Amino acid sequence: MSDDLRDLPLRERKKLRTRRALSDTALRLFTEHGYDATTLDDLCDVVEVSKRTFFRNYRSKEDVALASDSDLWSAYLDSMATLETDGPLLDALQAVLHTTLSAMDPDWDRRFLTTRKLSEGVPALQAHSLGYCQDTTRTLIEAVNGRAGDNVDEVRLRLTVEIFVAAWRTASLRWTALGGDGGRDGLTKLVQETFAEIPAALTCSA
Known part of the structure; x- marks a missing residue:
């Protein structure tokens, strides 16, 4: 067991x-x-x-196909109790993601990689995944807003969560394109590298 x-x-x-x-x-x-x-x-x-x-x-069929995504973000929301609210929000969100990834079951990597590869060739799953991403982003914003209290700037909070989700998607898509190279450790490394690129990305020239 x-x-x-x-x-x-x-x-x-x-x-x-x-x-x-x-x-x-x-x-x-x-x-x-x-x-x-x-x-x-x-x-x-x-x-x-x-x-x-x-x-x-x-x-639905779409839900069961994307179960590894919902497993990750359900666990992430459960881990929100550890969110630090007295420092940079983006750093705190990344720290919770690191904790959540580390705690996922040993077989999650394989299921997530299979799901991502499957989604690439199925339009219905691509659409469902985008919808789920929007729902998850909205839930994260509400959760962070509830933790931060009344003094938070709503526009900055929303932008920060959107950037966080975009960084995760960028890292996970890169990991999938690399065939899941390095497993969980490889994914975690790409997540860290992607977050490190955010300051430069915000001032990137066209």
Whole structure:
């Protein structure tokens, strides 16, 4: 039993196992047979669960295909309690991202890389991913705003969160283009390098 499941109540362990079985199997079927050619009935038959069980875990085919993204950002939002509010916000957001990436389960890297590669060739997943990114950005802004209190400058806060999300997307796309080189460590390194480029990017000439 993996360490991230060991301390959970039995019901939660079963639910998480089902959720992971659905996402892992979905990625395998989508990769082997094609996203459009694989139906929810196919997925549920292989995992041996009902469609009702599927919809208790995911809202759609797009959701289960992008589960590694939602797993990361759900964990990130849970880690927001560690956000430092007395220094540069961008540094604090990056620090929470580093903590979150380090704590993801050992197989997350593979699932995330497979998801990114799959998304590149499926327009429906690209559109869903962009929509999810917008929703996540809005949720992050609300979460940071709640932590920062009434004295925060809303425009600067929004710009900072948008820059943070853009830096993450840039780093993760580079990592995908490199075939996931270096695994988790390689991704973390690219994230650090990308954030380090932000000051120069803000004064970059056309």
